[in-house]
Amino acid sequence: MNTPEPFAGEVVHSPVRHHILSVLVENKSGVLARIAGLFARRGFNIYSLAVAPSERHARFSRITIVVDAESAPLEQVMGQLDKLVNVVDIWDIAPRDAVERELLLATIATDVSNRTSLLDILGRAGASIIDVDPGAVTVMLAGTPASCDEFERALEDYSSVELHRTGRLAVPRLGQELTNPERGSR
Amino acid sequence: MQLTGAQALIKSLEQQGVDTVFGLPGGAILPVYDPLLDSSIRHILVRHEQGAGHMAEGYSLATGRPGVAMVTSGPGSTNIVTPIANAHMDSTPLVVVTGQVATSSIGLDAFQECDITGITMGVTKHNFLVRTAHDIPRAVAAAFHLATTGRPGPVLIDLPKDVAQSTMEWWYPAGPEEYDLPGYHPLVDLDEADVERAVALIAAAERPVLYVGGGTLKSRATAELRAFAERTRIPVVTTLMARGAFPHSHELHLGMPGMHGVYAAVTAMQRSDLLIALGARFDDRVTGRTAAFAPGARVIHVDIDRAELGKIRQADVAIQGDVGAVLRAWEAAGATPPRLDTWWSEIRSWQTTYPLTYDDEPTEGPLRPQHVIESLAANAPEGTIVASGVGQHQMWTAQFWPFEEPNSWVNSGGAGTMGFGVPAAIGAKVGRPDRTVWCIDGDGCFQMTAQELVTARSEGIPVKIAILNNSYLGMVRQWQEMFYDERYSEVYLSADLPDYVKLAEAMGCVGLRATTPKEMSDVIDEANAINDVPVVIDFRVDATEKVFPMVPAGASNDDILVHPSQRKETR
Ligand SMILES: Cc1ncc(C[n+]2csc(CCOP(=O)(O)OP(=O)(O)O)c2C)c(N)n1
Ligand SMILES: [Mg+2]
Numbered sequence: 001m002n003t004p005e006p007f008a009g010e011v012v013h014s015p016v017r018h019h020i021l022s023v024l025v026e027n028k029s030g031v032l033a034r035i036a037g038l039f040a041r042r043g044f045n046i047y048s049l050a051v052a053p054s055e056r057h058a059r060f061s062r063i064t065i066v067v068d069a070e071s072a073p074l075e076q077v078m079g080q081l082d083k084l085v086n087v088v089d090i091w092d093i094a095p096r097d098a099v100e101r102e103l104l105l106a107t108i109a110t111d112v113s114n115r116t117s118l119l120d121i122l123g124r125a126g127a128s129i130i131d132v133d134p135g136a137v138t139v140m141l142a143g144t145p146a147s148c149d150e151f152e153r154a155l156e157d158y159s160s161v162e163l164h165r166t167g168r169l170a171v172p173r174l175g176q177e178l179t180n181p182e183r184g185s186r
Numbered sequence: 187m188q189l190t191g192a193q194a195l196i197k198s199l200e201q202q203g204v205d206t207v208f209g210l211p212g213g214a215i216l217p218v219y220d221p222l223l224d225s226s227i228r229h230i231l232v233r234h235e236q237g238a239g240h241m242a243e244g245y246s247l248a249t250g251r252p253g254v255a256m257v258t259s260g261p262g263s264t265n266i267v268t269p270i271a272n273a274h275m276d277s278t279p280l281v282v283v284t285g286q287v288a289t290s291s292i293g294l295d296a297f298q299e300c301d302i303t304g305i306t307m308g309v310t311k312h313n314f315l316v317r318t319a320h321d322i323p324r325a326v327a328a329a330f331h332l333a334t335t336g337r338p339g340p341v342l343i344d345l346p347k348d349v350a351q352s353t354m355e356w357w358y359p360a361g362p363e364e365y366d367l368p369g370y371h372p373l374v375d376l377d378e379a380d381v382e383r384a385v386a387l388i389a390a391a392e393r394p395v396l397y398v399g400g401g402t403l404k405s406r407a408t409a410e411l412r413a414f415a416e417r418t419r420i421p422v423v424t425t426l427m428a429r430g431a432f433p434h435s436h437e438l439h440l441g442m443p444g445m446h447g448v449y450a451a452v453t454a455m456q457r458s459d460l461l462i463a464l465g466a467r468f469d470d471r472v473t474g475r476t477a478a479f480a481p482g483a484r485v486i487h488v489d490i491d492r493a494e495l496g497k498i499r500q501a502d503v504a505i506q507g508d509v510g511a512v513l514r515a516w517e518a519a520g521a522t523p524p525r526l527d528t529w530w531s532e533i534r535s536w537q538t539t540y541p542l543t544y545d546d547e548p549t550e551g552p553l554r555p556q557h558v559i560e561s562l563a564a565n566a567p568e569g570t571i572v573a574s575g576v577g578q579h580q581m582w583t584a585q586f587w588p589f590e591e592p593n594s595w596v597n598s599g600g601a602g603t604m605g606f607g608v609p610a611a612i613g614a615k616v617g618r619p620d621r622t623v624w625c626i627d628g629d630g631c632f633q634m635t636a637q638e639l640v641t642a643r644s645e646g647i648p649v650k651i652a653i654l655n656n657s658y659l660g661m662v663r664q665w666q667e668m669f670y671d672e673r674y675s676e677v678y679l680s681a682d683l684p685d686y687v688k689l690a691e692a693m694g695c696v697g698l699r700a701t702t703p704k705e706m707s708d709v710i711d712e713a714n715a716i717n718d719v720p721v722v723i724d725f726r727v728d729a730t731e732k733v734f735p736m737v738p739a740g741a742s743n744d745d746i747l748v749h750p751s752q753r754k755e756t757r
Binding site: 025026029030033034037038041059073075076079080082083084085086087088089 | 303304307308311312315332337367368369370491492493494495496497
């Protein structure tokens with residue numbers, strides 16, 4: 001067996017060249033459908049998507065969209081998105097300029113034979129156990145998308161795993177310039 | 187003042203200066219039709235909701251003001267989807283009000299329920315489902331604001347029946363700050379640096395072309411365009427959507443570019459070293475195979491819609507802005523290319539060698555469709571507005587009608603919607619009753635929406651319809667002849683079924699027919715003398731006539747096929 005090493009979480013494992021758009025939208029019914037519909041009809045691929053009310057007030061939500069930048073030029077994606085009347089603001093965050101995090105929950109069937117090795121993986125990944133019963137545990141990892149990818153692979157050896165990921169959230173690294181379609185860099 | 191939602195809707199439309207609504211009532215919109223009786227707004231009762239939508243488009247294209255249509259829920263609303271999609275493609279400002287089932291029934295598959303905001307999401311600029319009567323004035327004001335500013339387009343307001351029936355305290359938003367559109371910023375500041383870079387490119391150009399699209403008309407920049415072109419002497423091409431944006435007869439005008447464009451216009455673009463695109467979007471019908479389009483040209487692309495910039499062709503200078511404002515900025519900066527004499531002499535030789543042309547017709551007929559169009563134009567009063575359907579007749583009209591002024595061409599460009607012509611002409615005539623309105627239609631197109639002539643007759647809207655009856659879905663026939671080994675599949679319509687003269691008469695119109703050149707000039711005179719009822723003329727034209735020049739779909743614009751009479755013998 002290889003010597004256990006802590007998960008580095010540095011490598012970008014996603015197979016596609018992705019880009020992060022952090023989109024502030026009006027919190028109105030149908031807005032998500034407008035965005036999903038736009039991506040579908042223009043042939044832009046969404047790699048992951050996360051939506052929640054934003055910090056300000058209930059009036060806005062923030063949608064973090066990871067787009068496959070190979071499916072369409074980013075300028076085109078942003079230009080079309082910006083035309084949606086309910087889209088208030090778009091931040092375009094290049095992965096190298098972003099701090100990205102994702103939440104992973106997994107329920108794993110356990111027994112005496114695999115419990116030790118599982119605990120070892122959890123320890124190295126920095127995952128924690130959030131629910132237990134005699135035959136299973138539910139674990140949680142909040143980390144970079146890469147460390148979630150790696151954790152997910154490490155769990156492949158277990159026979160019964162049910163896995164959920166939120167899709168990533170991202171904020172610009174402090175000190176980064178952002179491009180915004182209408183109002184220029186900010 | 188307490189009003190019902192329905193009253194508030196009508197009052198809001200009045201507030202927006204709406205004089206005409208095209209529509210047809212039904213269950214869900216019934217409450218709104220009651221206060222309409224007390225309003226100054228004229229309602230035109232159509233025979234099919236598609237007609238209402240195209241009439242609103244025709245009204246808008248002829249007047250420059252937004253067109254308004256109102257229909258009921260369910261099938262009423264789906265019937266108007268085609269015009270909405272058409273207006274979306276051509277950036278025509280429309281406000282469409284649809285009735286909806288009561289809010290408590292939404293989502294329960296109630297009678298005539300239909301998710302019209304969902305269906306039209308991709309073909310409107312925006313749409314609203316209004317949930318309280320209090321919100322109606324804001325929705326209406328916002329809809330007109332959205333439809334008419336920035337890149338114009340259709341906006342739909344879905345109004346549930348219970349909202350129309352409930353009451354509200356009347357108010358009206360004072361301005362855009364009260365429209366609750368935090369994500370909508372149609373005004374863009376011109377980037378001075380872009381203006382300067384464009385001016386520098388123009389100053390260095392030896393073979394520039396002004397590639398004028400429909401956005402120039404939407405921006406009402408035709409005076410600025412003319413001043414700029416006349417000072418710089420840069421040749422002008424006007425796309426299908428921009429016919430009339432620059433006077434057809436002007437010496438600097440090369441005509442229409444594209445698949446059925448004038449040889450000189452197409453070739454000037456191909457050989458150009460600087461394309462100045464003004465509110466044009468590099469549509470595939472203009473560019474031909476994009477990789478082979480204007481290979482030596484740098485591009486200045488001006489559009490109010492940022493997403494158009496770089497969508498098809500990367501621009502050397504991309505300017506997000508209003509065409510008129512940009513032209514004024516260039517004028518102020520004195521943008522001038524060097525002498526263009528060599529360029530012009532090249533262009534003049536193309537114009538002389540390959541003008542638009544067609545063969546003479548036999549004295550006993552059938553007529554040449556191009557000749558019919560030229561004869562109609564020659565006898566039409568100044569300022570005549572022309573609508574058309576979609577097909578060969580549309581291309582011939584775009585080629586042979588001399589459009590001299592803006593808003594004189596009412597046409598379905600981006601969507602190519604058969605059946606657009608008759609209702610659009612009716613809408614145009616409602617908007618411009620002072621003008622003669624001709625619809626040059628195909629026999630196929632005419633059969634799609636002809637029933638609106640009943641509307642025209644009963645509402646007293648005297649449009650004139652010229653059917654170029656070639657007894658075929660001619661444009662499709664042309665493709666089958668040229669690219670499918672003359673294997674004609676499902677394109678024959680018959681010249682006599684229906685009998686267009688009787689059909690016209692049954693709808694209360696005057697019906698006329700012409701087969702020979704002599705009959706043609708007689709019926710044109712006769713039609714021009716009638717100004718109280720609609721007139722329909724069945725022109726029997728040659729079924730084998732094809733539209734030339736033609737760039738086959740997917741081919742390079744270099745491979746343009748000119749009229750057979752202009753082709754050089756190969757051996
Ligand atoms: C609603 C719709 N259906 C089909 C087509 C495809 N189409 C384009 S032109 C054309 C033929 C039109 O026939 P007609 O109105 O007789 O005009 P012509 O070409 O003969 O002048 C057809 C079927 C279309 N553009 N729109
Ligand atoms: Mg025909």
